[in-house]
Amino acid sequence: MSTSTSAAVKREARLDTAVAEPTNVLIVGVGGQGVITVSKILAQLCLQNKLKVKQSEIHGMAKRGGAVFSHVRFGSEVYSPTIPLGQADILLALEWAEGLRWLSYLNPDSGTFISDTQMIIPPFSCRDRERGATSNYVHRTLDQVKQHVPNAFAVDATGMATELGNPRTANTVLLGMLSTALDFTVEDWQAIIAQSVPPKTLQVNQKAFVLGREWIQSDKHIAAREHVEEATPPAAPMVDNVVVDLEITEAWCKGCDICVKMCPERCLVLNSNEIVELTDPDACTGCRLCEWLCPDFAIAVHVQKIETTVAEHR
Amino acid sequence: MTNGSASLVRFQDAAASAEPEIRSFMGNEAIARGAWEAGVKVGTAYPGTPSTEILESLGTYPAEDVDAQWSTNEKVSLDVAIGASFGGVRAMCAMKHVGLNVASDSLMSQSYIGVNGGLVLIVCDDPGMHSSQNEQDSRVFGQFAMVPVLEPSDAQEAKDFTKLAFALSERFDTPVIVRSTTRLSHCRSPVVLGEREQFSTKGFKDIPSKHVALPSNARIRHPIVLEREQKLKEYMNASSLVRWEPGSKEFGIITLSTCYTYVREVIPQASILKLGASYPLAEDVVRRFCDSVERVLVAEELEPVIEKELRAMGIEIEGKKYFPRVGELSPEILREGLHTAGIINELPKTTDFNVETVARPPVLCAGCSHAGTYMALRTIDARVMGDIGCYTLGAIEPLKAMDACVSMGASIGMAVGMAKANATDKPIVATIGDSTFMHAGIPPLIDAVYNNANITVLLLDNHTVAMTGGQDHAGTGRTLRGEETHRIDFEQIIRAIGVKWIKTVDSYDVGSLFRTYREAIQYDGVAVVISDRPCALDPVKIKGTPFQVRSDGCTACQMCMNLACPAISWSNELFDGHHKVKIDQTTCIGCSMCAQVCPSDCIQLNEAGAT
Numbered sequence: 001m002s003t004s005t006s007a008a009v010k011r012e013a014r015l016d017t018a019v020a021e022p023t024n025v026l027i028v029g030v031g032g033q034g035v036i037t038v039s040k041i042l043a044q045l046c047l048q049n050k051l052k053v054k055q056s057e058i059h060g061m062a063k064r065g066g067a068v069f070s071h072v073r074f075g076s077e078v079y080s081p082t083i084p085l086g087q088a089d090i091l092l093a094l095e096w097a098e099g100l101r102w103l104s105y106l107n108p109d110s111g112t113f114i115s116d117t118q119m120i121i122p123p124f125s126c127r128d129r130e131r132g133a134t135s136n137y138v139h140r141t142l143d144q145v146k147q148h149v150p151n152a153f154a155v156d157a158t159g160m161a162t163e164l165g166n167p168r169t170a171n172t173v174l175l176g177m178l179s180t181a182l183d184f185t186v187e188d189w190q191a192i193i194a195q196s197v198p199p200k201t202l203q204v205n206q207k208a209f210v211l212g213r214e215w216i217q218s219d220k221h222i223a224a225r226e227h228v229e230e231a232t233p234p235a236a237p238m239v240d241n242v243v244v245d246l247e248i249t250e251a252w253c254k255g256c257d258i259c260v261k262m263c264p265e266r267c268l269v270l271n272s273n274e275i276v277e278l279t280d281p282d283a284c285t286g287c288r289l290c291e292w293l294c295p296d297f298a299i300a301v302h303v304q305k306i307e308t309t310v311a312e313h314r
Numbered sequence: 315m316t317n318g319s320a321s322l323v324r325f326q327d328a329a330a331s332a333e334p335e336i337r338s339f340m341g342n343e344a345i346a347r348g349a350w351e352a353g354v355k356v357g358t359a360y361p362g363t364p365s366t367e368i369l370e371s372l373g374t375y376p377a378e379d380v381d382a383q384w385s386t387n388e389k390v391s392l393d394v395a396i397g398a399s400f401g402g403v404r405a406m407c408a409m410k411h412v413g414l415n416v417a418s419d420s421l422m423s424q425s426y427i428g429v430n431g432g433l434v435l436i437v438c439d440d441p442g443m444h445s446s447q448n449e450q451d452s453r454v455f456g457q458f459a460m461v462p463v464l465e466p467s468d469a470q471e472a473k474d475f476t477k478l479a480f481a482l483s484e485r486f487d488t489p490v491i492v493r494s495t496t497r498l499s500h501c502r503s504p505v506v507l508g509e510r511e512q513f514s515t516k517g518f519k520d521i522p523s524k525h526v527a528l529p530s531n532a533r534i535r536h537p538i539v540l541e542r543e544q545k546l547k548e549y550m551n552a553s554s555l556v557r558w559e560p561g562s563k564e565f566g567i568i569t570l571s572t573c574y575t576y577v578r579e580v581i582p583q584a585s586i587l588k589l590g591a592s593y594p595l596a597e598d599v600v601r602r603f604c605d606s607v608e609r610v611l612v613a614e615e616l617e618p619v620i621e622k623e624l625r626a627m628g629i630e631i632e633g634k635k636y637f638p639r640v641g642e643l644s645p646e647i648l649r650e651g652l653h654t655a656g657i658i659n660e661l662p663k664t665t666d667f668n669v670e671t672v673a674r675p676p677v678l679c680a681g682c683s684h685a686g687t688y689m690a691l692r693t694i695d696a697r698v699m700g701d702i703g704c705y706t707l708g709a710i711e712p713l714k715a716m717d718a719c720v721s722m723g724a725s726i727g728m729a730v731g732m733a734k735a736n737a738t739d740k741p742i743v744a745t746i747g748d749s750t751f752m753h754a755g756i757p758p759l760i761d762a763v764y765n766n767a768n769i770t771v772l773l774l775d776n777h778t779v780a781m782t783g784g785q786d787h788a789g790t791g792r793t794l795r796g797e798e799t800h801r802i803d804f805e806q807i808i809r810a811i812g813v814k815w816i817k818t819v820d821s822y823d824v825g826s827l828f829r830t831y832r833e834a835i836q837y838d839g840v841a842v843v844i845s846d847r848p849c850a851l852d853p854v855k856i857k858g859t860p861f862q863v864r865s866d867g868c869t870a871c872q873m874c875m876n877l878a879c880p881a882i883s884w885s886n887e888l889f890d891g892h893h894k895v896k897i898d899q900t901t902c903i904g905c906s907m908c909a910q911v912c913p914s915d916c917i918q919l920n921e922a923g924a925t
Contacts, residue, residue, distance in 0.1 A: 030674065040502075043338055043502055044338060047336065047337075047338050047504060052503075052504065053338065053502075053503065053504065054468070054501055054502065054503045055338070055501065055502040055503070056497065056500065056501040056502075057500055057501075058444045058445075058496060058500060066674055066675065066676040066677075067674045078503070079574075079575040079576070079578035079579040080572075080575045080576050080578070080579035080580075080644075080645045081468070081497055081498075081501040081503070081572065081575060082497070082644055082645065084579060084580070084644075084645035084646060084649070084662060085645070085646040085662050085664055086662040086663050086664040086665075087662065097671040097672045097674075098671070098674075100669055100671045101671040103665050103667055103668070103669075104664045104665060104668060105664075106664075106665055108663050108664055108665040108666075109663070111665075121672070121883055121884075122672065122673070122674050122675075122677070122880065122883075123677070123875065123878065123879070123880055123882060123883045124673055124674065124675055124677065125672050125673065126875070126883050126884045126893065127711065127712070127875075129872055129892065131890070131891030131892055132891055133892075133893065135672075135884065136670075136672060136673070137671075137672045138669055138670065138671040138672055140669060144667075145667065147667075148665050148666060148667035149665060149667070167900070240891070242891075260693075261693055261828070262873065262913050264871045264872050264873040264875070264876060266692065266693070266876075269695075285892065287869070287870065287871045287872075287890075287892060288869075288890075289869070289871045289873070289913055292869075292913075293913060303890075
């Protein structure tokens with residue numbers, strides 16, 4: 001093993017425990033990003049260097065867009081398969097919000113945070129259909145993180161990988177960054193990558209690795225900071241606050257059911273007389289779909305401005 | 315790295331190398347390795363997280379060594395293993411904790427009967443319910459059935475204990491449970507490989523007084539089981555399964571399984587008694603250990619199994635007073651408990667930057683064939699009895715078309731009960747997946763026909779056990795090793811049961827789904843609709859031409875978002891204050907369901923985006 005380079009993990013002697021503490025790397029992201037691949041590569045590398053290593057993750061929901069995390073711990077002896085709170089030496093995030101989610105696991109004194117600025121906003125956070133709704137995706141920039149984390153790096157790894165021709169090598173770009181913080185030789189890393197990726201993607205993966213490695217060793221990350229601010233999710237759109245009123249002309253409704261079936265909020269029903277009825281006025285967002293689709297002009301949607309700002313209303 | 319799949323590497327014989335080979339194994343792979351090294355001949359399972367990889371891994375060993383098979387359910391799988399044991403070979407069956415409920419009928423009697431070839435059950439608990447409907451503690455089942463329960467703490471032990479379990483099973487004439495948890499099953503750590511033991515068949519032994527579970531035989535067997543318990547206790551007292559790690563005289567911890575690793579992590583200075591088995595207890599050693607230290611705590615996950623035993627022995631100990639009975643244990647939780655108990659002074663320092671990031675719950679995949687089904691189902695406004703599988707996610711917004719879900723195969727029986735209760739005007743529908751139907755859905759369908767229930771059953775056939783990662787089953791026409799076999803025809807089975815109204819629809823044809831479901835609920839009696847489309851991920855990852863939103867046509871109604879497709883989210887554009895939508899081109903597989911429900915016809919194929 002060579003000596004480590006720039007962002008090397010500074011291991012301070014901790015005298016209060018009897019055993020030598022292992023190195024803790026926490027790798028997080030979203031299902032399908034390659035979190036497990038990255039951690040397998042690291043674990044394999046440790047094994048080849050005759051270190052004890054434990055890699056712990058949870059399978060099952062990962063494919064279904066859920067959050068994925070993998071704890072990798074290595075050293076002369078490793079007990080717990082999971083990293084204790086506040087003891088991760090490196091937190092490698094393949095997605096921005098996932099990185100922030102796990103910050104409490106990072107060692108507050110010496111931890112290194114490396115995150116892709118890519119934001120995967122789950123549809124689940126876009127469930128509010130009201131006018132002017134905002135996604136509840138976290139709004140935090142690297143500067144805010146930097147105030148609390150000693151070594152923080154944010155990088156558009158996905159963008160860099162896309163430029164290389166394969167956006168899915170973003171995890172290899174990040175692996176290159178991670179490699180600068182650990183005591184393994186570049187040759188070892190490259191060899192293990194060669195074993196782990198499909199042969200036809202080997203070249204692009206090797207380039208991606210070098211790109212990530214060079215990025216963290218250069219000063220590029222300082223310039224990239226602004227990019228993070230740009231990448232924050234869209235702010236709340238400024239819209240007028242409104243009240244929605246649905247006017248149903250019962251005499252014209254023939255119970256064809258089109259509006260009921262097509263209402264995105266599913267807040268319309270046919271009542272016992274086969275006439276449309278608004279069952280859940282609070283759910284209605286005034287999208288006007290029923291008005292436009294009704295063959296008999298039986299529904300009119302009235303959207304009225306009210307004199308408060310959105311901020312006051314919320 | 316484009317290859318993210320956790321493919322299992324085909325085993326290559328390591329006998330050639332002089333130094334023992336060390337490999338990084340997942341707990342489940344280590345268990346399979348242990349069984350293989352023990353000379354196991356028959357391995358069976360029904361897939362279930364976190365146990366699934368055990369049989370997948372066993373299936374990578376040579377077919378001439380071991381017969382590895384998916385069974386229709388856990389009981390069948392145990393029965394097959396029991397049969398193999400009777401036949402004189404070593405047999406193993408693996409299951410998740412709730413699978414043992416299904417298999418328990420056979421286990422309880424087999425405990426009396428004993429074994430011929432070694433019989434080992436691998437039961438994987440899921441503390442914290444990462445992917446399960448409950449977090450029952452299977453160790454209680456061990457006590458209940460009076461079969462030994464071994465509890466490894468890492469992958470090396472998982473291999474060693476599994477190997478030992480076969481020997482113990484034969485030596486003490488009992489089935490043996492090896493209990494894993496999610497944290498062990500899915501954690502990788504180094505394992506020293508060994509060689510395969512040559513285990514030749516013992517042949518069938520003709521002992522009807524032992525092998526036939528008749529009352530008269532069982533009366534004789536029960537006292538023998540109690541004697542066996544005593545012998546096992548004596549064995550445990552001298553066994554290397556129990557490890558005493560001397561430390562502080564003031565404070566000792568009795569622990570086992572992965573909890574041991576947390577103890578070593580958090581408080582290595584304590585005296586530690588690591589049990590290798592939770593049942594039967596090494597009582598003498600435990601007593602001596604407790605006498606040797608001033609204060610003893612038991613650190614165990616979930617139920618206070620060891621704690622209660624120790625109390626019953628009259629030993630003063632503490633445990634669940636400080637550690638939770640719910641969820642997974644972790645170094646943090648252990649530390650917190652020890653802090654409350656006044657044993658450690660400091661709690662870990664963490665960064666003071668804690669933010670609500672974003673909720674990221676599991677969702678149905680882009681192009682999931684269940685999405686259209688549940689969207690259609692919600693509009694017919696039925697009472698829906700659900701079942702276990704990916705489609706249980708149909709219970710949450712925005713699909714929100716499932717009223718109850720209990721256990722594997724329960725949906726149809728529950729629907730019969732709902733119909734009989736006659737408490738609702740709504741039509742009563744049961745939804746059940748293909749593999750779940752095979753597992754436990756056929757008897758209740760017979761019940762429904764037999765008892766004239768007025769229900770509609772939707773069989774959601776996606777041609778795989780999707781939830782656990784795409785395993786084969788009797789309805790796919792392939793075995794665990796991927797060989798072709800007879801494909802069970804659902805329609806034939808359903809007709810044979812006596813269902814008169816059956817229709818098959820394409821799960822991607824949303825209009826057909828709406829129409830067919832309406833017809834089905836109007837039928838008086840048992841109607842079955844088979845919604846047919848392969849899973850978008852397994853066995854083949856489907857990727858067609860993606861769809862895209864013609865933004866100037868989008869009226870931001872967000873109707874398409876009712877499908878809960880992860881490829882569809884807000885774009886940055888607004889229409890009348892509402893967010894327009896966009897489709898992520900890499901995630902979209904081109905199923906077309908969103909285009910079908912779009913009222914303004916602005917979702918169209920993106921031929922340029924085809925890959």
